[in-house]
Amino acid sequence: MGEETPKNSFGILNSLKKLIFEDSADAPGNTPEPQPAGNNTKTPEPVTYQPPVNLKENVAVTGATDVKQMKVKVLGILEKMNEPGLDFFEVWNAAAEMGSVDAATIKAAYTSLKYVEKDLSKQKLLTTGRNYATELKKVIDQESNQKQQQKQNIENSIVDEKNRLANEIKIIEQDLADLKAKLHTKEQDLKNINAKYDPQLKDIDQKIALGNAAVNEVIADIEKALSIIETNIN
Known part of the structure; x- marks a missing residue:
């Protein structure tokens, strides 16, 4: 070699x-x-x-x-x-x-x-x-x-990462659905709030009116009695 x-x-x-x-x-x-x-x-x-x-x-x-x-x-x-x-x-x-x-x-x-x-x-x-x-x-x-x-x-x-993001999206979508449902409920509550309290307000107004009417009548009765006393008793 x-x-x-x-x-x-x-x-x-x-x-x-x-x-x-x-x-x-x-x-x-x-x-x-x-x-x-x-x-x-x-x-x-x-x-x-x-x-x-x-x-x-x-x-x-x-x-x-x-x-x-x-x-x-x-x-x-x-x-x-x-x-x-x-x-x-x-x-x-x-x-x-x-x-x-x-x-x-x-x-x-x-x-x-x-x-x-x-x-x-x-x-x-x-x-x-x-x-x-x-x-x-x-x-x-x-x-x-x-x-x-x-x-x-x-x-x-x-x-x-796709699976993780898909799961996170599902959770967010569910949260959004829950929030949407809550929002709808609150909107309905707001819409119906007057109807909810109107009976109570009317009841209070009625009681006030009745109370005033009753007091006025009692006072009128008192005034009438006082007038009789003043006129008829020496």
Whole structure:
């Protein structure tokens, strides 16, 4: 086996990232220029963490540009998986540096890099490429499961909140119905208040009138008696 070539996980897929935006006006302005395919010296650079990205976003909603941006982030995740030595990763990127990834560029990249690392073979390319795809799928599946759980939690919260609000509305509606009934009762009480007290008021007025009439008659009788006394008694 040939000596493994040190890898720089930062920017190894810059050519692939650039190809993503080759037909877009949104191409990142800070994309480094591609390096020659046969260059086996890679200067270590800081690795910028790229959080996992959910690839199952609705494309119709996000739009083509957003999908391209997400694809760049996914390539960032893939960069972290880059194994030491030359393998599928480097051949894929070297082909992209030639302007496209097709049969001619992949074959040319493979031929060029095989001079750098003698144990590079078709089987190694197939094995490492499939391994990268499998590991990437695991990362994306894990992220998708987390997002799905987050979605389920939100949906459960929506159901709970709907039920709570529906119950509160029922209570308020019942309270309003009770208040409406009480209001109607009070309105009727107000409407009938005169009729309620009229008999008592009339009874009082009648008693006052009768009392005054009786007193007046008694006083008249007294006055009559006094007049008789004054006239007939010496």
